[in-house]
Amino acid sequence: MQDGVSICDLKIIRDGKTIIPNLTMQIEPGMIVGLLGPSGSGKTTILRSIVGVQAIAAGTITVLGYPAGSKELRTRIGYFTQSASIYTDLTCIENLRYFAQILGQSEISVQEVLELVDLTKNQKQLASSLSGGERARLALATALLGKPELLILDEPTVGLDPVLRRDLWNLFHRLADQGKTLLISSHVMDEADRCDSLFLLREGCALASGTPVDLKASANTEEMDEVFISLVEKT
Template sequence: MSHLALPHDNAPSAPSVPGVEVRGLSVRRAKATVLAGLNFSIPSGRITGLLGPSGSGKTTLMRAIVGVQRITSGTVRVMDKDAGDPELRRDVGYVTQAPSVYRDLSVEDNVRYFGAMHRRNRAQVREAIDAVGLTDLARGRTADLSGGQFSRVSLACALVSTPRLLILDEPTVGLDPVLRAELWERFARLAAGGTTLIISSHVMEEASHCDTLLLLRDGKLLAQLTPDELRSRGASDDLELAFLHLIRADIAAQGGAA
């Protein structure tokens, strides 16, 4: 293949059962290729960052792992089951980029409803609301919240189910630095407790919180590597610059080949 995916020599040592195993995954939508033959595996109990320019296929890949995306070819295995398997619905939490919650319900009622799908009790609902820092607003209508608060309701609705695999599409957009730091600490605690997290982001400095990074461009996997490897391969301590260098090198390589 022509892309620059690294050999998996950097696979983290600990877990034996992969959280997610993707083989030859392609998605075509209305004649356009959105994902082109992706191969990778994601270790469980780790934070994997999904990075790439807008339109590179991050959301489609996340949807494929959740099992809501109709795929053209390839396989997506999640915790040793096919993605979208009914049994996985208990174990996979998905937070979409646009918050998907009921605007006309209170914060608490939203979290309680999604919690009810997983038999969660009142205390667990409260805990999920506390986790996203909305304790004082729990009884307020979701529609009256600010943009950042609104997206945190959506996150709480996923946290309440305590999933084994948590997939988050741009969860920190519109959040202030304090809250962002708190959320990343929370994600780290979840991973330490065995939860597998897949998090997409535009903010490159957040990549440093991840154990491994998947770099996507034009529906292809550019590289799978650790933040440190990204720094050295991109020849910059600044992750954003390092990422830019890699992307530009890829564009140049493609231009040269054509």
């Protein structure tokens, strides 16, 4: 598969501890894929390995047809880290211009992403004075610079109010409609319903995968929380 992400027999050890024992997963292009699991289950570790900033002990990760971490992927992946990677002593526009310069992007793309995350009116505001949601949207804007085909978003909606969360999910769906692939981690099971497909993770292992509808049907429930609990009890 050329366009998505293919992980095969991935093993990751951190500080002598096996975090991911053996993980195989496929992420189809143009989809919103949710990586769901409790705190410490390995979501960030997996996302880091796809971006190419995590040493792996075994296995292969192919991203858009290249091995993870390849130079060719630098502008093709947008990464929203769990703690927002923005400079708080710069304004919104200064942050974006800085990252745009690194990525070789134009002023037009800076304006485009500002508009996309609805921060045009805040562009001259210092990032330190932004609200939590505005900060998250600025970090998202930096991840969108360069029009990446693959977006890796590590808990992008944490701490946001329901309206803002809905708006961001609408934006994610618009991006997927344009053909982008989104891999989004969350430990909030009700966000699962907004994804096209899901991987449920526990202690570095995929407990189950499939569409939200299929996973709920297989556990005979309407609640994603219950799907997870029933899978945990089964294993």
